[in-house]
Amino acid sequence: MWAMSESIAAVVVRAAELTARGMPRQAIELLQPALAVNPLHGEAWCRLAAAHLDAGEPDPALTAAKRALVLDGDPAWAQRLTALALSELGRHPEAVVAARECVRRKPRDWRCQVVLAEVLADSPGGQREAVEVAREAAHLAPAEARPFQVLGDSALRVRDWGTAERAYRTALRLDPADDDVRANLATVRRKRGGAPVPPPSGEALHAAHVLAWPVLSRLAALLVAGGLVLLLGGMPKPTPLLGWFAGLLVVACLVVGGLPLAKARGGVRRALLRLPLHRPKVAVVTTMFALSAVILAGWAVALLLGATTMQPLVIAWLCALVGGAVVVLAGGR
Template sequence: MGESIAAVVVRAAELTARGLPRRAIELLRPALVADPRHGEAWCRLAAAHLDVGEPDPALDAAKRALVLDGDHAWAQRLAALALSELGRHAEAAVAARECVRRKPGDWRCRVVLAEVLAAAPDTRVEAVEVAREAAHLAPTEARAFQVLGDAALRVRDWGTAEWAYRSALALDPADEDVHANLATVRRRRSAPGLSGDALSRAHELAWPALSRVAALLVAGGLVLFLAGMPKPTPLLGWFSGALVVAVCVVVGQLVLRGRRAVWVLPRYRPKVAVVGALFGASTLVVAGWTVALFLGATTMQPLVIGWMCALVGGAVVVLGGGR
């Protein structure tokens, strides 16, 4: 039976390498029912579950491997990755650190630790150092440099990120993810006269301002809509004009505080660009409607269009959460 399950493990590894982890799972499950004390098979099963995006069964399989004979460092790596996928970052970090303790010279343990640390904001700086150690241990492994680039990208260390991605591509030129990440780094570094930190500070200023604009346009538009029923009058134009002025004041304060970075920010933060476009359209429509009211117009349709733009933009602000 030992030879039989060993053969199954080899076939499962081949299936996973060919991009067929689901078939590997189907192959390993019955074999483990017959021989549940094969640690390598449990590790292979955990890896296959991670490949198909199933962290719960992956964690269960890794835990089974940890109590059996075999490569416990591999089982710890798999457990750490599964815990990280489940959002249990503290436990994932403990498992990954234990993996490094068991095999301090294994670059794969440090890669997993770097990935886990990079997932939590308060340990991202440490993740860069751990990934740097992994790259030092494995100078011929593209994966080590990719993880270093990913960790540096999260802390906006553009120089380290670009060097790491370029090193990874020198080892594996066909990796499309690394090509895409390198393009992102170069695009962000190319902001004229602005650092990544300046863009981050501008984003921190912009999102609260956009939240205030959302509140003004959504709540103010609803009040105007109710007040203008069934037929708006020129008097309502004073109130809609005040709404437009209030929005301009909030935007003006943002521009004064953020200065040049605010104008560049939409190029590097797509959600800011989308929200800004929607709120800009809403404000222009309300301003045009205000002028039309003073000229004697009695339609409410432009206000409805402007309010809908503000509502969609406000939804993006709420769901985006400033990330």
């Protein structure tokens, strides 16, 4: 029995080599007699199912994968093969169920996430979720090219050209010899060049506005109150120590201003970046606050270098005052 196990293990290795070289039919012919002698070898059934899938034969692949499911071995691999075979047969709901079970068994296995993304991309209504699942797979395996390829394929289906291009570029960096990825990347770049960027939806803009306005209110308080304190502290003549306080105020504004981007996800984050184009009051406030922060930063550096002027601080405070007035008068509408 030990010699037989060793023999079929060698057959499995040889079959894997044949499949990797693009000869799945030879791998099938090698595995079938070995399994007739030792039908309880789960890994061999998985390898047979994989070879059938590569040969474009989902029916026998599903049969072999189901045999592997009830035997000792790697159940997650058998579950992945089952999901892929069901998807090839057009049984998409069953394929999604099998792939989700695989992820449930091994949530940190990037290969399970990849298969779930693949079957979701082929199932009606699952294409958006496929992008997020593929993104998780890429997060779990940042050194593997396959998750990024699947992420690119999934993003391509929903016309998310930016995500698709970034994913394909990463996949090519990890595996420069993949001609399919290279061709898909060229397709994405061609389509992206002629595709206008769609405007954010009304719901995304509203969510972005709700997220951004309280932050603008806090920035108004910081810049107006902080600027007033600096004005009082700088009389009659500012010192380099005041420059450090001005620098800290600018850093605090950057931290507070970055909170919405850190909290936002997906479409809301994109809407945040484009919110000033669609909300004039937001555009005025952000412009005034940005000018105030930039002038404050320059004034802080000048103080540290020995300057003693107060004029930049006055201008920065007036910009903050204008932005703060818009925040107060608009009231978040």
